[in-house]
Amino acid sequence: MHKYIFRRLLLLIPVLLGVTFIVFTIMSFTPGDPAQLMLGESAPPEAVEQLRAEMGLDDPFIVQYLRFVGNAIKGDFGRSYTTKREVFSEIFARFPNTLILAAVGVAIAVAIGIPVGIISATRQYSLIDSISMIGALLGVSMPNFWLGLMLILVFSVGLGWLPFAGFESAKSIILPAITLGTGAAAIITRMTRSSMLEVIRQDYIRTARAKGVSEKKVVNKHALKNALIPVITVVGLQFGYLLGGAVLTETVFSWPGVGRLLVEAIRQKDTPTVLASVVFMATTFSFVNLLVDILYAYVDPRIKSQYSK
Amino acid sequence: MSKKELLKIEDLSIYYITEDGTVKAVNGIDIKLNKGETLGLVGETGAGKTTTALGIMRLIPNPPGKIMSGKIEFEGKDLLNIPEEEMRMIRGNKISMIFQDPMTSLNPVMTVGEQIAEVIEIHQDLNKQEAMKKAEEMLELVGIPAARVNDYPHQFSGGMKQRVVIAISLACNPQLLIADEPTTALDVTIQAQVLDLMNNLKEEFNTAMILITHDLGVVSEVCDKVAIMYAGEIVEAASLKQLFENPRHPYTLGLFGSIPNLDEEVDRLKPITGLMPDPTNLPTGCKFHPRCPYGTDICAKQEPKAIEIEDGHKVKCLIYEGLVDAEVKR
Amino acid sequence: MTSNVAKGTMTVEKKKNKKRSQWAEVWRRLKKNKMAMLGLAILTILVLTAIFADFIADYDNVVIKQDLVNKLQGPSAEHPFGTDEFGRDIFARMIHGARVSLRVGILAVGISIIIGGTLGAIAGYYGGKLDNVIMRVMDIFLAIPSILLAIAIVSALGPSLMNLMIAIGISSVPSYARIVRSSVLSIRDQEFIEAAKAIGANDLRIILKHIIPNALAPVIVQGTLGVAGAILSTAGLSFIGLGIQPPAPEWGAMLATGRPYLRYAWHVTTFPGLAIMITILALNLVGDGLRDALDPRLKQ
Numbered sequence: 001m002h003k004y005i006f007r008r009l010l011l012l013i014p015v016l017l018g019v020t021f022i023v024f025t026i027m028s029f030t031p032g033d034p035a036q037l038m039l040g041e042s043a044p045p046e047a048v049e050q051l052r053a054e055m056g057l058d059d060p061f062i063v064q065y066l067r068f069v070g071n072a073i074k075g076d077f078g079r080s081y082t083t084k085r086e087v088f089s090e091i092f093a094r095f096p097n098t099l100i101l102a103a104v105g106v107a108i109a110v111a112i113g114i115p116v117g118i119i120s121a122t123r124q125y126s127l128i129d130s131i132s133m134i135g136a137l138l139g140v141s142m143p144n145f146w147l148g149l150m151l152i153l154v155f156s157v158g159l160g161w162l163p164f165a166g167f168e169s170a171k172s173i174i175l176p177a178i179t180l181g182t183g184a185a186a187i188i189t190r191m192t193r194s195s196m197l198e199v200i201r202q203d204y205i206r207t208a209r210a211k212g213v214s215e216k217k218v219v220n221k222h223a224l225k226n227a228l229i230p231v232i233t234v235v236g237l238q239f240g241y242l243l244g245g246a247v248l249t250e251t252v253f254s255w256p257g258v259g260r261l262l263v264e265a266i267r268q269k270d271t272p273t274v275l276a277s278v279v280f281m282a283t284t285f286s287f288v289n290l291l292v293d294i295l296y297a298y299v300d301p302r303i304k305s306q307y308s309k
Numbered sequence: 310m311s312k313k314e315l316l317k318i319e320d321l322s323i324y325y326i327t328e329d330g331t332v333k334a335v336n337g338i339d340i341k342l343n344k345g346e347t348l349g350l351v352g353e354t355g356a357g358k359t360t361t362a363l364g365i366m367r368l369i370p371n372p373p374g375k376i377m378s379g380k381i382e383f384e385g386k387d388l389l390n391i392p393e394e395e396m397r398m399i400r401g402n403k404i405s406m407i408f409q410d411p412m413t414s415l416n417p418v419m420t421v422g423e424q425i426a427e428v429i430e431i432h433q434d435l436n437k438q439e440a441m442k443k444a445e446e447m448l449e450l451v452g453i454p455a456a457r458v459n460d461y462p463h464q465f466s467g468g469m470k471q472r473v474v475i476a477i478s479l480a481c482n483p484q485l486l487i488a489d490e491p492t493t494a495l496d497v498t499i500q501a502q503v504l505d506l507m508n509n510l511k512e513e514f515n516t517a518m519i520l521i522t523h524d525l526g527v528v529s530e531v532c533d534k535v536a537i538m539y540a541g542e543i544v545e546a547a548s549l550k551q552l553f554e555n556p557r558h559p560y561t562l563g564l565f566g567s568i569p570n571l572d573e574e575v576d577r578l579k580p581i582t583g584l585m586p587d588p589t590n591l592p593t594g595c596k597f598h599p600r601c602p603y604g605t606d607i608c609a610k611q612e613p614k615a616i617e618i619e620d621g622h623k624v625k626c627l628i629y630e631g632l633v634d635a636e637v638k639r
Numbered sequence: 640m641t642s643n644v645a646k647g648t649m650t651v652e653k654k655k656n657k658k659r660s661q662w663a664e665v666w667r668r669l670k671k672n673k674m675a676m677l678g679l680a681i682l683t684i685l686v687l688t689a690i691f692a693d694f695i696a697d698y699d700n701v702v703i704k705q706d707l708v709n710k711l712q713g714p715s716a717e718h719p720f721g722t723d724e725f726g727r728d729i730f731a732r733m734i735h736g737a738r739v740s741l742r743v744g745i746l747a748v749g750i751s752i753i754i755g756g757t758l759g760a761i762a763g764y765y766g767g768k769l770d771n772v773i774m775r776v777m778d779i780f781l782a783i784p785s786i787l788l789a790i791a792i793v794s795a796l797g798p799s800l801m802n803l804m805i806a807i808g809i810s811s812v813p814s815y816a817r818i819v820r821s822s823v824l825s826i827r828d829q830e831f832i833e834a835a836k837a838i839g840a841n842d843l844r845i846i847l848k849h850i851i852p853n854a855l856a857p858v859i860v861q862g863t864l865g866v867a868g869a870i871l872s873t874a875g876l877s878f879i880g881l882g883i884q885p886p887a888p889e890w891g892a893m894l895a896t897g898r899p900y901l902r903y904a905w906h907v908t909t910f911p912g913l914a915i916m917i918t919i920l921a922l923n924l925v926g927d928g929l930r931d932a933l934d935p936r937l938k939q
Contacts, residue, residue, distance in 0.1 A: 018779030022788075029795040141919040143871055145878050146894055146912030149901060153909075157902050203413035209368055210408075211401035211428040211477060225418045244784030248875050252898075263879050266794040278791050282783040289782075301461040302417060 001304070004297065008290055019282045020072065024065050027275045033057075034271060038081050077276035082268045087276045091258055095280070097167055098250070098257035102242040104173055105180035110235060112185040114228075117192025121227075122219055124197065132189060139186025144245055148179035148252035165254040176253040180245055184238040191234045195227040202226070229300050236292030240285035315484060315517050316342040316365070321379030322541075323357075323364050326372070330589035334360040336541040337379070339615070340519075342534075344484070347511065347518040349528035349549075351564070352538035355585050358521045359409075361538075362487045365519075366406055367396050384484070402432035405478035407488040407507075411471035411495070415462040421448070421473045422458035425480055432481045447476040451506060468499035475507060482514055489521045504531065525564060529553060537561050540586055540596040543615075547622040557624045559601045595627060603628065603635040665856075668932040675928020681921035689738040696731030711904040721906040724896060725886075729907065732888035733914050739889045740870045740918065743804050747869040748862050750808025755815025756858065760846050762816065763823030774820065777813040785810040789872055793881045803882050807872045811865060818861055822854035856933045863926035867919045874915050890915045 035051040036043065052058055056067060071077070077087040116136075120129040155175060156164035163172045199205065200223050208222045209215075247259035254260065258277050265273035297304045318340040325332040335357040342348050350358050363369050365381055367388060381388040383404065388396060405428075408414045416424060425444035429435055435443065445455035451472040462470055471491060478486060488507065492500040508531055511518050520531055528535055529549065536546040537558065545558040556562050563581035583600040586592055592599055598608035608627055616629040627633045669675055688695070706726035714721045720729040762773040780788070792806035826832065827850070835845050874891025876882040883889040885896075890911040897907025 014775075015779055015782050018776070019782050022779060022783065023791055026788075026791045026795050031797065137920060137923060138916070141867075141916050141923055143874050143878075143891070143912060143915050143919075145875060145891075146908070146915065149894065149898065149908045150912065153901055153905055203408055203410060204416040206368065207408060207414045207474070207477070208416065208427075209400070210366055210406045212397045212399070212431050213401075213427065214397060222416055222419075226416070229418075240784050241786070244786040247786065247790065248878060251879055262790070266790070267880065274791065274794055278783070278787050281787055285784055286782050300418060301420075302463045305461070305464065 001297070005294055008293065012286055012290060015286055016283055017069065019286070020069060020279050021065060023275060023278050023282070024068055027271055028061065028064075030269070030271050032269065034081070037269060037271075072276075072279070077279075078272040080265070080273050081270045082265075082273075087272050090261065090273065091276055091280050094256055094258050094261055097255065098243065098246050098259060098281075099284075101173065101176055101180060101249070101255060101257060102239060102246055104177040105242050106184060106235065106239050108177055108181035109184035109188050109238060112181075113188025114192050114231065116185075117189045117231075118196055118219065118224065118227075120189070120193045121196035121200065129193075133193070136186040136189040139182050140190070142182065144179050144183055145248040145252050147182055148176065148249055151175045151179060152252070167256055172253075176249050176255055179252065180242055180249045183245070184235075184242060187238060188231060188234060192227065192231050195230045196223060199223045199227040225299065229296070232292060232296055232299065236289055236295075239288045239292075243281050243285055243288075313344045314341065315344045315346075315384065316340065317380075317382040318361075318365070319380045319382075321361070321364060321381060322377040323360050323369060323374060324377050325374050332588045333591055334374075334541055334588060335364065336591075338538075338541070338543045340536060340543070340546075342485070342517055342519065345515045345517055346534060347520060347532045349532035349535045350519055350521045350538060351523060351525060351528060351535060353523060353585055355588065356538040357541040358538055359489050360541075362406060362489050362519065362521060365485075365487060366400060366404060367393075368400075398432065401428045401478075401483075402481045403483055404485045404487065405481070405483040407471075407474050407478050407486065407491045409490040409493055411467055411474050414474050415470055417462055420459045420461055421465070425473070425477050428477055428480050443480065444476075447480050448473070450479075450510070451476045468495050468503060471495060471499075471503050472506065475503070475510070479510055479514065479516070483516055486511065486516050486518045487521070488518060490523070491520075492527070493522075493524075507531075537564065540588065540591055542596060542625065543623075544597065544625045545623065546615075551619065551622045555619075555622070557618060557622075557629070558626050559603055559628075560597050563600075595625075603633060605633050607632055665929075665932045669928050672928040672931065674924050675932075678921040678924025678928065681917060682925060685737055685741065685918060685921065688734055689741045692735045692738050695734050696728070698735060711900055711907065713904070714906055720910040721904070723893065723907050724900060724904075729893070729910055732893060733890065733911060736888040736890045736893060736911065736914065737918070739800075739883060739887065740873060740915070741866075743800065743807070743873045743883075744866040744870040747804045747807040747873075748811075748865045750804060751811045751815050751865060752858060752862060754809070755812040756819045756851070756854075758812070759816035759819030760823055760850060760854070763820035764827060764842070764846055764850065770820075773816070777816045780810075780813045783810075786872060786875060789876060790879075790881060793876060798876075798881045798884055800883055800887075803873060803876060806876075807869045810872075811868065814861065814865075815858065818857050819854050822857055823850050826850060826853045860926055860930045860933060863922055863929060867922035867926065870915065870918060870922075 033048065033052070035048045035055060035057060039048055039051060056064060059067075075088050077091070079085060080087055080090060083090070116132045120132045123129050152164040152175065155162045162175050163169070164175060166172060200219075205218060205222055208218050213222065243259075246255075246257060247262055249255065250257045250259035251263050258281060262274060262277040264270075265277065318338060320337045320339065321335055322333075322337050323335040325334055338357075338361065340348065340361075350361065352358050360369065360374070363374075364376060365383075365388070369376060376389060379389070383399070388399070415421065419427075422441055422444045425447050426437070426440035429440040429443050430437065433440070433443075441458070445458050448458060449455050453469060453472055453476075457464075462473070465473065471494075475491075486507075491507065492503050495503060504527065507518075510516075518531075520528070522528060532549050534546070534548055535552045536543045537552075537560065538544070539560050545552065545556070545561045547555075552561065556565055560581070567581065581600055586596060586599065592609070594607075594609045594611055595601070595604075595613050598604040601608065611627060611632065613625045613627045613630060615623045615625045617623050618629055628635055692698075704727065706722070709718075709722050709726040710724055712718060712722045712726075718728050718730065720733065723729055723732070758773050758777070762770040783791075788810040789806040792809060793802050796802040796806070832845060832849055835849055840848070873882055873889070874894075877889045877891035878895040880895070883892055885892065893911040894908040894915075897904060897911075900907055
């Protein structure tokens with residue numbers, strides 16, 4: 001198993017190289033001269049020329065990319081055009097906020113999605129099933145930034161119960177986490193339900209019933225563990241999407257995370273920060289996926305034995 | 310062998326009610342089984358054999374399945390009239406079942422040991438460790454080394470899995486074992502091994518058995534009694550000897566005609582013509598009449614009754630009610 | 640040999656007939672699904688609204704013309720959904736917004752299907768090294784959450800309708816490549832493809848005539864759900880200022896402009912959001928319905 005994890009970590013290297021290459025290439029299409037942007041419109045051409053040489057902007061594209069990767073490994077993503085601060089430390093300072101938000105969002109999604117999915121599946125076509133399925137359908141159909149604004153409208157503007165901007169206390173996280181988690185909760189509910197319905201029809205469930213296992217245990221012990229296998233993948237994917245979705249949610253709630261940093265950077269055409277933020281989030285996403293795959297192997301003995309061979 | 314009655318099924322009917330129509334899977338069947346006896350339940354796919362078995366276990370998926378009428382008496386108790394909780398304590402304990410496909414019958418995320426131990430824990434007053442110990446003994450009993458108790462189903466072959474399923478079903482020493490085509494999904498060479506194993510264990514524990522199969526060869530090796538099912542009805546029921554020496558229902562004869570007999574010189578097999586009727590739209594009268602070589606007009610109108618033509622040999626055909634003039638012969 | 644060829648063409652013919660009746664069967668099953676039919680009805684209304692938007696509300700004189708005297712008015716008989724911060728009728732803007740959203744959604748998915756489908760078909764059909772290279776590149780794209788990829792692309796290219804469609808289109812290429820590849824793999828070695836090869840059809844013809852039609856079902860399902868995703872992404876990107884630029888009406892941008900006035904003009908954010916939700920809901924209902932209709936195994 002350790003070997004498998006090690007191999008997966010090694011495999012992550014080309015993926016991350018590919019990710020940085022794609023993002024670096026995309027960002028290189030940004031119009032305008034970075035040196036000019038850094039020095040401002042009124043800078044003398046000689047100064048711009050000098051900075052260009054210093055930054056290596058005249059080097060071939062691939063050299064620039066390799067230099068970027070080389071520096072990135074050392075934790076150096078350059079300096080922001082606007083604040084002139086180190087991009088990496090800017091991101092690192094905000095990253096925990098984004099991670100907390102996404103983690104609480106996923107926790108809410110899992111805490112709602114899995115139980116509701118199970119109840120729906122075990123009472124297929126009942127009233128409770130219909131209600132939760134309609135709820136889930138609305139959940140996947142709602143744009144999360146709109147949901148965030150509606151929550152603010154009701155709970156902050158209307159009722160005055162909860163704060164709607166910034167990250168001051170634990171209370172501040174409630175609305176943004178609900179905003180972020182709702183879509184994922186809906187998807188997890190649907191996935192759990194359909195997976196459960198599929199599993200409950202399997203022969204081994206009939207075997208369990210034929211052994212005299214109680215219906216409660218049939219569901220919670222025999223069916224659930226099998227049904228959760230595909231759900232785990234979805235949860236992992238959702239965590240990644242939440243990191244992306246955090247961009248919008250953080251904007252709505254003025255949440256001091258990487259997502260909002262990214263949006264600000266885009267507005268100010270601060271390419272190094274945009275590049276670094278996207279690379280950072282994609283890297284996190286890749287690590288989450290790796291964790292999910294490892295977890296997968298622990299839950300499903302078939303996969304585990306496949307890898308320990 | 311004690312001749313005490315273990316199971317008595319009377320007039321059992323089970324339907325599946327769906328949007329596209331009602332499937333009349335089992336239509337008023339009677340079965341009697343004594344302790345330690347083995348009954349072969351024979352018929353084509355879709356004849357209602359598995360539904361009958363699930364009915365005895367009270368495991369008909371509902372919806373869409375529903376037991377419409379009848380009585381299933383087991384050790385003098387009507388299984389259709391006891392609370393679910395009491396029924397649950399019978400399942401896996403006094404009545405257990407082996408399913409057709411061993412590849413899918415075991416839970417892929419539990420070790421085989423856990424799966425055997427579970428049934429022991431439910432029905433016997435043993436703790437986890439003792440149940441695990443007993444599970445190991447059961448594995449040895451079915452010919453699997455006890456060391457494999459912590460392996461998962463995917464690490465076993467089909468035949469080995471079926472042995473595990475047999476271990477589960479016999480772990481609580483049941484009075485009645487229902488085996489639903491236990492060897493159909495296995496390789497021919499493995500089939501014989503598994504069948505032998507079941508036969509030996511059944512003898513050892515004096516377990517009564519209902520063996521569901523479409524293979525008359527298997528029946529002749531294992532069973533004491535035979536019931537032939539067609540379109541949800543038992544058309545002929547007899548002792549093994551009676552049925553093999555003196556089959557009387559045209560459908561039973563058809564089944565024999567479909568088997569190549571090496572002792573006799575026959576030019577060609579005589580398969581039954583036509584197909585099983587659509588279970589949502591069964592024929593009137595005798596359900597076999599559209600395929601029956603002796604069928605007459607009355608067969609389409611009148612439903613035959615079960616007639617006892619000799620001691621313990623019942624046939625459901627109008628010929629034996631004297632309404633159709635024909636002699637059924639091999 | 641001749642008889643073989645004849646048999647081959649026959650198999651191809653048979654397969655085609657089977658396909659046609661399969662679609663009739665899918666439609667029959669879809670019609671039975673009330674929720675899907677509801678979605679289809681909503682979608683039809685939306686499409687008609689988008690097509691006839693100009694007859695419902697004049698673009699130059701109503702949709703983009705400012706009327707500051709009447710700004711931020713609540714819903715009334717004259718303005719059913721109220722007016723925005725420039726006094727423009729929100730209802731009229733939403734009508735024209737439907738046109739923008741549907742166009743971007745459909746075209747973006749079109750881009751994804753064309754690029755992703757081609758890559759997937761090539762990867763699946765030729766296999767080997769080419770397959771490996773294409774799919775590894777797709778895996779790398781999948782490692783970037785699609786909204787982030789879209790954000791990166793638009794922020795590099797600059798915000799415009801065209802760039803938005805390209806960005807959203809490219810960001811979901813990998814999922815179509817995967818779907819098409821796996822359908823191609825599942826039918827590549829089937830008899831009727833062999834038969835087509837035997838009668839001398841070239842690769843391009845086989846891909847276009849036989850493989851693509853057979854991979855169509857999962858692509859249609861994914862495409863329907865994909866349009867929903869693309870509309871959501873469009874709205875999201877517009878919300879953070881990377882989408883359609885003012886004064887053009889776009890639902891996401893419209894509700895973003897209402898954000899500062901949330902306290903006293905709730906209608907500015909509420910109604911465009913509802914429009915997005917209803918559209919996505921309709922597309923999801925139809926997509927789910929199509930998936931169930933195409934795969935009856937999932938339904939009991």
